[in-house]
Amino acid sequence: MELRDIIVLVKASLNPEIVRQNPNGSYDIEYTPLKISDIDRNALEEAVKLKSILGGKVYAISVLTWGPLKTRDKDLRLAIQEALAKVADEAYVVADDSVTPTDQVIVSNIIATLIKAKGLRPALVLAGEASIDESTSQVPARVASKLGYSYVGYVRKIIDIKNGKIIVERDLEEYTEILESPLPAVLSVTQEINEPRPPTLIQIRMASKKPVHYVSLKDLGLEFKMKRTIMDMRVLTITRKQVVIEEANVEKAVDRLLEYLEKEGVLRL
Amino acid sequence: MQNIIVVSQKPSDLGELIAIARRLGEPLILAFQESAVSINEITGYGHKVYRLNSDRPEALYYAIKSLYDSLKPKLIIGPTTKNVKDALSLFAGLYDIPLATDVSSIEDRGDEVIYKRGFLSERVIMTASVRKPAILLVKPKIVSPAEKIGKSDVIDLEVTAGDVKLLERKPKVLSGIKLEDADIVVGVGRGFKSREDLKLALELANLLGGQVGGTRPIAADYKWLPEDAWIGISGKRIAPKLYIAIGISGAPQHMSGVSDSKIIVAINKDKSAPIFKLSDYGIVNDLYKVLPILISRLKARASQK
Numbered sequence: 001m002e003l004r005d006i007i008v009l010v011k012a013s014l015n016p017e018i019v020r021q022n023p024n025g026s027y028d029i030e031y032t033p034l035k036i037s038d039i040d041r042n043a044l045e046e047a048v049k050l051k052s053i054l055g056g057k058v059y060a061i062s063v064l065t066w067g068p069l070k071t072r073d074k075d076l077r078l079a080i081q082e083a084l085a086k087v088a089d090e091a092y093v094v095a096d097d098s099v100t101p102t103d104q105v106i107v108s109n110i111i112a113t114l115i116k117a118k119g120l121r122p123a124l125v126l127a128g129e130a131s132i133d134e135s136t137s138q139v140p141a142r143v144a145s146k147l148g149y150s151y152v153g154y155v156r157k158i159i160d161i162k163n164g165k166i167i168v169e170r171d172l173e174e175y176t177e178i179l180e181s182p183l184p185a186v187l188s189v190t191q192e193i194n195e196p197r198p199p200t201l202i203q204i205r206m207a208s209k210k211p212v213h214y215v216s217l218k219d220l221g222l223e224f225k226m227k228r229t230i231m232d233m234r235v236l237t238i239t240r241k242q243v244v245i246e247e248a249n250v251e252k253a254v255d256r257l258l259e260y261l262e263k264e265g266v267l268r269l
Numbered sequence: 270m271q272n273i274i275v276v277s278q279k280p281s282d283l284g285e286l287i288a289i290a291r292r293l294g295e296p297l298i299l300a301f302q303e304s305a306v307s308i309n310e311i312t313g314y315g316h317k318v319y320r321l322n323s324d325r326p327e328a329l330y331y332a333i334k335s336l337y338d339s340l341k342p343k344l345i346i347g348p349t350t351k352n353v354k355d356a357l358s359l360f361a362g363l364y365d366i367p368l369a370t371d372v373s374s375i376e377d378r379g380d381e382v383i384y385k386r387g388f389l390s391e392r393v394i395m396t397a398s399v400r401k402p403a404i405l406l407v408k409p410k411i412v413s414p415a416e417k418i419g420k421s422d423v424i425d426l427e428v429t430a431g432d433v434k435l436l437e438r439k440p441k442v443l444s445g446i447k448l449e450d451a452d453i454v455v456g457v458g459r460g461f462k463s464r465e466d467l468k469l470a471l472e473l474a475n476l477l478g479g480q481v482g483g484t485r486p487i488a489a490d491y492k493w494l495p496e497d498a499w500i501g502i503s504g505k506r507i508a509p510k511l512y513i514a515i516g517i518s519g520a521p522q523h524m525s526g527v528s529d530s531k532i533i534v535a536i537n538k539d540k541s542a543p544i545f546k547l548s549d550y551g552i553v554n555d556l557y558k559v560l561p562i563l564i565s566r567l568k569a570r571a572s573q574k
Contacts, residue, residue, distance in 0.1 A: 016389040016521045027393045105365045132522075134388050135502060136370045137351075138358035145362030150433055153355040167436070172351050178437040190503075192489060227367045231383070232396040238528055241549040246540070253552045254562045257534065260550050266453070266511040266532050268478050 002164070003123035003183055004056025008047050008088060009111065009140065012079040013037040014066060014133040019235055027233035029101075034066060034075035036082050039128025041196035042189050044086040046158065047126055049194075051087060053161060054123055060088035061114060063107045065133075067100030085199035085207035092118065096217045103228040104134075108142035113220045115147060118213075124166070125186040129154050137188065144186035152181050156192040270295045272340050276333070276347035276357070279303045280310035284414025287314050289407060290346050291415060293377050298421070299336060301329050302352065308423060315419030319426045325435060329356035331428035334363065342402065344382065349406040357404050368404040369397070373411050390502055390521035391528055408506075409449075444495040446480050453479030454509045456500055456527065457493075459486050460516015460537060460556050464493040469560040470515060476567040482507070484523045501526040516556050519544030536560070 012034040020028040047058050060083035064076055072095075080091045094110050115122070125147075127140040137153065144151035157169035159178065170177045171190055199207070217223065243260065247253040261267045271294035277283040278301050290296035296316045298304075302324045304311050312318055321332045333345065333356065347353045349370045361368040369386055373394075376383040383398045384405055448454060455474040457467055467481070474481045481498060482488075488499030500507060501523040508529035515536045517523060524547055527533065535544040535551035536559050545551045552559055 014389060016392060019389055019392045027389075103367065105361075105367055108362055109365070130503070132390075135390075136368070137354050138361065138368050138370070141355060141358035142362030145359045150431075151355075151359055152433060153358075154351055174443065175438050175440045177435055177439075180434040180436055182432055191485070227365070228397050228399045230395060230397050234394045234396075236387070236392055236394055236528070240533060240547055242546055242551075243549065244540075244545050244551045244553060246553045248554075250554055250558045250562050253554060254559060254566055257550055257552055257563075258566060261511070261532070261534070264511075264532050264549075268453075 003121060004054045005120065005122045006047050006050055006054065006056065006058045007115065007120060007122045007125045008040070008043050008058060008060050008083060009125065009127035009143070010040045010044070010060050010062045010079055010083045011037040011128075011131045012062065012064065012066075012072065012076045013131045016132055021235040021237075025234055025237070027235050029066065029233060030071065034072055034079065036079040037128055037131040037133070039130060039132070039189070039191055041082075042191055042193050043126040043128050044083055044088075045194045045196040046189055047087045050124065050158070050161065056123070057090070058088045059120060059122070060084065060091040061111055062091065062093050063102065063110050064093070064095035064100060065102050065107065067097045069095045069097055069100075080212060081204070081207050082199060084210045084212070085203040088210070090210060091212045093212060093214050094217070094220075095214065098217065099224055099226070101230055103226060104136060104138050104142060105227050106224050108139050108146055109224070110217070110220065110222065111139070111143050112146035113222055114215060117220055121184075123161075123183045125149065125184070127186070127188050129188045129190045140186050140188040147184075147186075150181040150183070150185040151187075152179055152185060153188045154190055155187045156190045158193070271344070272297055272342040274299055274333070274336055274340065274342045274345045275316075276301060276329070276345065276353055277304040277311060278348055278350055278353055280307050282348045282409065283311050283314070285409065285412050286346055286348065286407070287316070288412045288415040289375060293344055293346075293375065297336070297340060297342070299332060299426075301332070312421040312423060313417030313419070314415060314421060315417075316421055318421045318423045320423055322425060322427045323430055325430045326352040326356040327431040327433055328428050329353070330359045331431065332426050333357060333360045335426070335428060337364075344401065345404040347404075347406050349408060353406060357406065361404055366402050366404055367399040368406070369399070370406045372405045372407045375405055375407075387525070391525035392521060441496050443497040446498065448480055448482045448498060448500065448505050449507050451480040451507070452509055453477045453511045454500075454507055454513070454530075455479055455481050456483060456512060456514045456517055457481060457487055458484045458515065458517030458523075461487070461493075464491070466557075467493055469556075469564070472564055473513070473560060473567070476564065476571065477511075479509070479511070484517055484520075514544055514548065515560070517544055518542045519547050
């Protein structure tokens with residue numbers, strides 16, 4: 001049987017644009033909203049294209065990293081709704097406070113177990129090259145390893161997909177590579193792969209009718225001992241001087257800037 | 270003493286990695302890509318070197334697996350690069366070994382290891398502990414490089430590259446400029462309306478004896494600059510004495526790459542741009558008005574001397 005389905009991994013990430021701190025200087029994680037990780041949007045957009053070629057179903061899978069669910073539920077739903085509006089036919093969500101804040105070992109185990117338990121047989125698993133919060137880029141590769149699928153990271157172009165194979169361009173630091181991988185494969189995509197379009201109003205309305213399956217760890221027969229313990233999260237405060245020159249006369253403004261830089265001793269001239 | 274595998278991709282990353290590994294145990298070097306080619310540059314540390322016969326990340330996965338199975342290291346240390354992240358994440362998935370990237374400090378506590386890393390575009394520092402074995406990929410320049418203290422034995426490692434076939438490899442168009450070594454960097458953002466206009470930034474950089482870098486749209490999307498001039502979370506991290514951000518709004522993905530700069534200057538016409546809160550000095554005005562005057566002032570100063 002030819003593999004036609006696609007799975008897209010979607011993460012509700014901590015929003016790096018909103019970093020608040022508690023009076024003691026620690027990161028105020030509880031009141032930081034979650035949002036869909038930006039690069040996951042590129043994975044969803046690419047799934048639109050691939051779905052039209054493969055003709056199968058698209059599933060979104062999301063595991064809640066940052067709890068508690070009670071306060072994150074709305075943000076998590078919004079991220080999943082975007083995936084459903086954009087391309088996914090169904091979504092699987094694992095949101096379990098017993099493993100939040102979770103780590104990459106656990107997330108990848110949950111995703112791989114879920115894929116097997118639900119009998120999903122994808123041609124491709126797509127994910128963003130990194131999440132916008134932790135940006136460690138490791139979950140897609142871990143999932144591939146656990147499922148025994150092929151893996152290509154940092155894909156910036158999908159060139160061809162046919163006969164159980166996919167040809168892609170991988171973006172590394174000093175060169176790019178054209179690679180041929182058998183299917184099923186896990187691909188992590190970069191932001192260069194496409195220009196994600198936001199879902200239309202009609203798509204958003206349709207999304208509310210699509211099934212979202214909440215799956216518990218118990219359903220999956222999973223129980224975890226955390227390998228990572230987060231001991232502290234501290235907001236890095238680099239206080240800049242924030243001297244803003246609003247002088248309308250450009251020449252005067254430039255002269256003032258040069259005076260400041262002279263005093264700082266950072267000009268060679 | 271516990272075995273520490275040190276993955277080296279370039280000879281230039283090895284001194285720092287060895288300095289970290291020597292504090293933790295007995296380093297065993299796995300030489301990959303440039304380090305495998307320039308083997309003479311990495312044999313002076315006196316630690317055993319395993320040289321990988323392939324420069325594919327897929328091969329690095331098999332090499333790490335084979336060394337891990339035979340040597341049972343408690344820690345694997347390496348640089349935070351795409352190739353190493355990819356290969357080691359695949360390997361980590363196989364045995365459920367914790368892996369951290371961009372690590373800035375490591376403290377060994379017997380069965381556990383405590384590390385610090387930046388997250389949320391380096392705006393928050395996380396301290397975490399993981400059970401060993403663990404993989405820690407570190408940031409550059411967190412320690413001084415180790416001294417070379419002897420000769421190493423070199424053992425050749427032959428592994429397969431797996432089922433992903435390499436059809437073609439294309440070198441990127443790179444400037445070759447080491448932005449991370451420049452004292453002064455002029456950063457360009459979307460405030461510039463055309464590629465042609467970047468000559469203003471180049472002229473400014475030349476006058477200051479600095480280099481030009483840019484944000485993701487400029488370097489990666491529009492390709493107005495070579496990709497190695499891209500500053501930010503997925504590009505370069507720099508720490509110059511002076512960083513001049515021109516037409517840059519100050520998104521966290523970019524600012525995380527410049528947050529270690531001594532002085533940051535912003536030139537932006539939008540008074541409400543976040544960059545002004547993240548800068549030491551700023552001029553609120555059109556860059557097309559500010560730069561010609563700044564350039565002519567600097568020229569005048571240069572001719573006075």
